[in-house]
Structure formats: C-alpha cells, structure tokens
Amino acid sequence: MSDRIGSSQVPDLIVVPARFGSTRLPGKPLLPIAGRSLLERVVAIARVAAAQAGNCSIVVATDDHRIADHAAALGVPCAMTAHDIDSGTLRAHAAAHQLSSPPARVINLQGDAPFIPAAIVAGLLNTLRAGTADVATPVYALDWPRLDRLRAHKQTVPFSGTTCARAADGRALWFSKSVIPALRNEAALRAASPLSPVWQHLGLYGYTLAALDWFAAAPPGIYEALEGLEQLRFLEGGLRVDTVEVEVPAHVLSGIDTPQDLAKAEEAITRYGDPFPV
Numbered sequence: 001m002s003d004r005i006g007s008s009q010v011p012d013l014i015v016v017p018a019r020f021g022s023t024r025l026p027g028k029p030l031l032p033i034a035g036r037s038l039l040e041r042v043v044a045i046a047r048v049a050a051a052q053a054g055n056c057s058i059v060v061a062t063d064d065h066r067i068a069d070h071a072a073a074l075g076v077p078c079a080m081t082a083h084d085i086d087s088g089t090l091r092a093h094a095a096a097h098q099l100s101s102p103p104a105r106v107i108n109l110q111g112d113a114p115f116i117p118a119a120i121v122a123g124l125l126n127t128l129r130a131g132t133a134d135v136a137t138p139v140y141a142l143d144w145p146r147l148d149r150l151r152a153h154k155q156t157v158p159f160s161g162t163t164c165a166r167a168a169d170g171r172a173l174w175f176s177k178s179v180i181p182a183l184r185n186e187a188a189l190r191a192a193s194p195l196s197p198v199w200q201h202l203g204l205y206g207y208t209l210a211a212l213d214w215f216a217a218a219p220p221g222i223y224e225a226l227e228g229l230e231q232l233r234f235l236e237g238g239l240r241v242d243t244v245e246v247e248v249p250a251h252v253l254s255g256i257d258t259p260q261d262l263a264k265a266e267e268a269i270t271r272y273g274d275p276f277p278v
Helices: 038-053 065-074 088-096 118-130 144-154 186-192 209-217 222-227 231-236 259-272
Strands: 012-018 056-062 078-080 105-108 135-143 163-166 172-176 195-201 205-208 241-245
Touching: 012 038, 012 088, 012 118, 038 056, 038 065, 038 118, 056 065, 056 088, 065 078, 088 105, 088 209, 105 118, 105 209, 118 135, 118 205, 118 241, 135 144, 135 231, 144 195, 172 231, 172 241, 186 195, 205 209, 209 231, 222 231, 231 241
Parallel strands: 012 056, 012 105, 056 078, 135 241
Antiparallel strands: 105 205, 135 195, 135 205, 163 172, 163 195
C-alpha cells in the first residue's frame, strides 16, 4: 500500500480542513483567539512546517465562501469541497485530488488545532518520506500526573482523549478511547519510572496518497464505528500506521469545539506565551 515516490518533484501537501458549520461552535475557523483567527493560527503553523520540510505546499479545504474569503485575505490557496463531506480526512482527500498533479503525501492539519508545533507537522512528512508507513501520527508519553488527570477527565467525558498501544519500532498496534494498556502492579510501575506505559495520541495525521485513496474507498471498520476513531479503519484494513514520539506541547488542547475551549486556548496563551510564528 505504501507509495514510495521518493524521486517525485510534485510537492507534498499540507491540507487545513476548515468547516463553517460546526454545531457546537458555528464559524469557528473565523473566531479570534488572542486577536488572531483560529484559521490564521493554523495556516501559520502549516507555512512554517512546509518551509521546514521542503518541497511542500499548503491549501485550506472548506465548504464555505466566508472561510474561502478569509483564506484569500491570509494569502493561502483554498480548495472548495462538497458540503456533505463529514470528516477532515475525506476533505483532505478531496482537496488533494483537485490539484492538477496530486501529491505523493498529504498531511491533515485540522483547522481547530492552533497549537501544534510546526516541527511535529514537518516530522510526519519526514517519517513518511523515509520509511514504509502508510500513515504517520504523533504520540506522547504520559507521566503519572497526566495519566491521573486523563483518567479523572474520562469519568465525566469518557470519549475525550485517545491512547495508543505501539510496538518497539513505533508501529501502532491499536488506538482506543479507553486507557490502554491496563496496568497490572501499577504501584511498582509508578515506583520504577516517572513515565507511565501509556501513550496519548495527538490528533494529527500524514498519509501516502495511496493510503488516503484506500481510506476514501473503504467502508468504515467495525471497531472504527464502535470507538469513533478513523485511524482504526487503516489498522483493520492491514495498513501500517507508524507513531512518531514527540514532546508534550505546552499548549496542548484536544481541539476547539466550544466557547469554553476558546477560553482555555486564551488562558494557555496567557500562561505559556503566544506560539504564533512572527
């Protein structure tokens, strides 16, 4: 399945899917966070990542002319995609195929992720270019206090936060909205290391175009539907998903979905500084 087009001169592509019609936060790509729109922040990350990776272009994929107009004001190309596309993955797929020469690799940089470090985005492209993965996605190790907070949060929001079981070489074995793996003899594990054996997923993906085409054509998997995790379709279909170990971003948020999330984003900027590239 892997598309090994290492000699291609067609630029790889970072797609920023940006829908206007969020049910919980309508028009969110246009909403301000500390004086800059959410879309402006994500586009800035994409630009820095594209420069770091080299041979890479960016595009905003949307279904709304208000977002397209804002993208034009930011000086970034925009692909108009169908209104009924229901996921960022499929919107990225549609945008990639609007190009006269589709790219060998595509990064899906969700439009509600304003604090993803550009180096992580560029790192996913480099992983796909250098290896045999069909999909690449970042994970970070949870220390015990972070694991405790995740468990506590799941008591009230059980489908928040995704964890990952991975092989020694970084290949993803499974993803789950449950905390995996279960930890026997946890007290001994806590005494032995400041880091737990639990990896949390950071919601960002890179794909070969061949894998993205396969995903768009394949029906949802059984476990994908049960967990609500698109990446399980790849694993159920036998494709290789590589995880890339990263440091925990200081401003890490699971996404911007509510007015409360906007407030949390501004609080993070106040606490840690504004990561917007200047």
